[in-house]
Amino acid sequence: MDMEKIYLTMKRTGAGNIVLGILSICIGLASGIMLIITGANLLKKKKHLSF
Structure with a gap:
C-alpha cells in the first residue's frame, strides 16, 4: 500500500x-519572438528616433 502511494506521488x-x-x-519562445519583432520595429524607425 505504501509503495503504491509513493509511485502515485512520483507519477504526479x-x-x-x-x-x-x-x-x-512556450513562454520563452513567445517572449523571444516578441523581442525580435519589437527590435525590428525599432530598427525600421531608427532615423525618426532622437535622443
Missing part, C-alpha cells in the same frame, strides 16, 4: 514537471 510529480517544462518553452 513527473507529469507536473513535464507540464511546467512545456509551459516554460
Whole structure:
C-alpha cells in the first residue's frame, strides 16, 4: 500500500514537471519572438528616433 502511494506521488510529480517544462518553452519562445519583432520595429524607425 505504501509503495503504491509513493509511485502515485512520483507519477504526479513527473507529469507536473513535464507540464511546467512545456509551459516554460512556450513562454520563452513567445517572449523571444516578441523581442525580435519589437527590435525590428525599432530598427525600421531608427532615423525618426532622437535622443
